[in-house]
Amino acid sequence: MEKGTLEEKKSKRRVSLTGDDAIAEAMRQINPHVVAAYPITPSTQVVESFARFVADGLVDTEFVATESEHSAMSACVGAAAGGGRVMTVTGSQGLAYMFEVLGVTSGLRLPMVMAIANRALNSPLNIHGDHSDTMAMRDMGWIHLYSENGQEAYDNTIQAFRIAENPNVRTPVLVAIDGFQTSHMVETLTVEPDNLVKRFIGEYIASYPMLDIDNPVLYGAADRPDYYMEHKRSQLVGMINAPEVIQQVGQEYGALTGRYYGLVEEYRMEDAEHAIVVMSATAGSVKDVIDQLREEGVTAGLLKVRAFRPFPAEEVAKSLSRTKSVAVLDRCGTGGAQGGPLFLEVRAALYEEKSPPQVINYIYGLGGRDLPLRHIKDVYLRLREIARTGERGKLVDFLNLRE
Amino acid sequence: MVSFKLKDIATREEPFAQGHKMCPGCGVAITVRQIMASFEEPVVIANATGCLEICSGTFPFSSWRVPWIHSAFPNAASTIAGLESMYRAKVRRGEIPKERKIKFLAFGGDGGTYDIGFQALSGAMERGHNIVYVCLDNEGYMNTGGQRSSATPSGARTTTSEVGKVLQGKQQFRKDLTRIMAAHNIPYAAQAAPSKWLDLMKKAYRAFEVNGPAFINVLCHCPTGWHTDPTRGLEFVQRAVDSCFWPLYEVESGVVRITYKPRKKIPVVEWLKDQGRFKHLLRPENEELLESIQVEVDRIWNQLLKDAGEEM
Structure with a gap:
């Protein structure tokens, strides 16, 4: 696998950036052909920073500041069908407003990348972070990558293009960060040299570019019932091929930068009896709690899900099969289901296990509700109790909720 | 300039091929043929959901000999805007030679244009994309x-x-x-009808010629929806034009020009009669309603004359 040159290693930069600016920096280096976007808190900074890059001539991008998110995603569809690199940024109501077009993008097998600063959905109006926006579109045929911090946001944005554009995948990818916790948090991270990023993403050769006018193609035909199912089945191939590509890209990226990525990340799971499964920023808090608890003799571990779609069921089952009790933390309500979306996936993944751990679900952090470390600690203590007594107790509960 | 001689139009290979599934006597199909015959350079099309889209692009068939995309109902304008932006990005990077001119055309019905696609259209016009949006208005x-x-x-x-x-x-x-599109102060906005086919073609040609967004609104007869004789569609459209219910005009750089002024303006009832959808208006008890329609049509026509600096 290719490694970064010595010169490149020297020109890495350690910089302090917000999560939004980390994504914008990646976008500058990627230099997409077209960025079509509409501002929405808490991802607005990405668009603003990128607009400055455009104004300063630091990118060759056609920046289309649309009149809505619906048009932003529609313009992305047109642009991607044209045959070039395309990106947008949104979250929350904006993502909901795009909903209709999200399925068009994946159905037409158009590679593109969408950065999301996760935010609660109305009503009540709330601009703060939770995952109800991306969870609402979890089955729209997009690949979902969740980022713990600014560094991961930066790294995921770069890798997302390689994943989306892989000829065996050709599926749009969203890169999510937690609204405010990550989008507005200033963290120190490593920015790779421009030429390394350029080399890593390579040149994109679109499969059926509409702008190749000598070879006219038709995008978006109507299907009657005699073809629709076959087309939807063939669309799924991209999703089926994605896990291998996500891992391979994560390895290649690691060889170049020293930061490796997979479908999931395990933290102190090798001998863990009690595990928390979570996505995005909260994983960082959980790691801190684990370190404390380990000193107190609690065998705590973390399974962080990076790729939520396609869901890495095998990896999850393998990682959790050795544990005795598991708590899945969902930053999204249940909507009347048997639990949060992540919980349902994790529980289903464990169904084939001979002696699966007890699994409980906590809903946390809705609308930006803070999750102090003591609550996470309490979860582990409960997990230990469940393992000791065999009594599972309440299946789905809330964390840090006034009742 | 592309030849508008009948013989030349008739012998040119048509980008919009036969075999589509539009209803017999459909005004949309005629209009699309005329528009596609008004220019020669390569074109890329975005089509809103609707009659034209369904009837010309149902898998595994296509009536299009040019690149064509359908995304959804409300977003033909933003889809073509995205394509045009990609073109500009690729020209800037030298990935497409700048001599390689491509035209960007969007088709939408009145539902996809006046209603659900209105915002996307307004946005695309305001942003100044070099596109032509044609509304196939069958009311x-x-x-x-x-x-x-x-x-x-x-x-x-x-x-x-x-x-x-x-x-x-x-x-x-x-x-x-x-008029709303003209109020966007775009380089070119026009209203046309397939019964005046040469006027329609000239407008389509001009729309592509100007630099920036252009909008053409074409009244297309719909025998199925209007409940009219499919063999007489153009006649009905022409009555709309001659009654000044559907005036033919263009607005270029703010200047309003009426491109066809009926020698004798016919009463609006002449346009409404023989159409199943208006049949009830001819009943005696609806006389007042009919009169109010005539008053409104006259008011808008007189305003147009005034804006064009013409005698009433």
Whole structure:
């Protein structure tokens, strides 16, 4: 696998950036052909920073500041069908407003990348972070990558293009960060040299570019019932091929930068009896709690899900099969289901296990509700109790909720 | 300039091929043929959901010999804007030679343009993309069985503006979209009809010639939705033009020019009669309603004359 040159290693930069600016920096280096976007808190900074890059001539991008998110995603569809690199940024109501077009993008097998600063959905109006926006579109045929911090946001944005554009995948990818916790948090991270990023993403050769006018193609035909199912089945191939590509890209990226990525990340799971499964920023808090608890003799571990779609069921089952009790933390309500979306996936993944751990679900952090470390600690203590007594107790509960 | 001689038009290979599934006597099909014959350079098309889209692009068939995309109902304008942006990005990077001129054309029905696609259209016009948007206005959601849109004329019967014991068809006057588009101060906005085919073609040609967004609104007869004789569609459209219900004009750089002025303006009832959707208006008890339609048509026509600096 290719490694970064010595010169490149020297020109890495350690910089302090917000999560939004980390994504914008990646976008500058990627230099997409077209960025079509509409501002929405808490991802607005990405668009603003990128607009400055455009104004300063630091990118060759056609920046289309649309009149809505619906048009932003529609313009992305047109642009991607044209045959070039395309990106947008949104979250929350904006993502909901795009909903209709999200399925068009994946159905037409158009590679593109969408950065999301996760935010609660109305009503009540709330601009703060939770995952109800991306969870609402979890089955729209997009690949979902969740980022713990600014560094991961930066790294995921770069890798997302390689994943989306892989000829065996050709599926749009969203890169999510937690609204405010990550989008507005200033963290120190490593920015790779421009030429390394350029080399890593390579040149994109679109499969059926509409702008190749000598070879006219038709995008978006109507299907009657005699073809629709076959087309939807063939669309799924991209999703089926994605896990291998996500891992391979994560390895290649690691060889170049020293930061490796997979479908999931395990933290102190090798001998863990009690595990928390979570996505995005909260994983960082959980790691801190684990370190404390380990000193107190609690065998705590973390399974962080990076790729939520396609869901890495095998990896999850393998990682959790050795544990005795598991708590899945969902930053999204249940909507009347048997639990949060992540919980349902994790529980289903464990169904084939001979002696699966007890699994409980906590809903946390809705609308930006803070999750102090003591609550996470309490979860582990409960997990230990469940393992000791065999009594599972309440299946789905809330964390840090006034009742 | 491309030749508009009948012989040349008739012998040119048509980008919009035969075999589509539009209804017999459909005004949209005729209009699209005429528009596609008005220019020569390569074109890329975005089509909103609707009659034209369904009838020309149902898998595994296509009536298009040019690149064509359908995304959804409300977003033909933003889809073509994205394509045009990609073109500019690729020209800037030298990935497409700048001599390689490509035209960007969007088709939408009145539902996809006046109503659900209105915002996307307004946005694309304001941003100044070099695109041509053609509204194929058949005055209702005809692809789905004929529901009212904001382009449906006052008094028309549709499945969502019914005629009954209390109501006599659509209660409201139609939206004047051509003027709204002109008010975006785009380089070119025009209103046309397939019955005046040369006027239509000249407008399409001009729309592509100007630098920046252009909008053409074409009244397309719909035998199925209008409940009219499919062999007489162009005649009905021409009556709309001759009654000044559908004036033919263009607005270029703010200057309004009427491109066809009927020698003798016919009463609006001449346009309404013989159409099943207006049949009830001819009943004696609806005389007042009919009169109010005439008053409104005259008011808008007189305003147009004034704006064009012509005698009333």
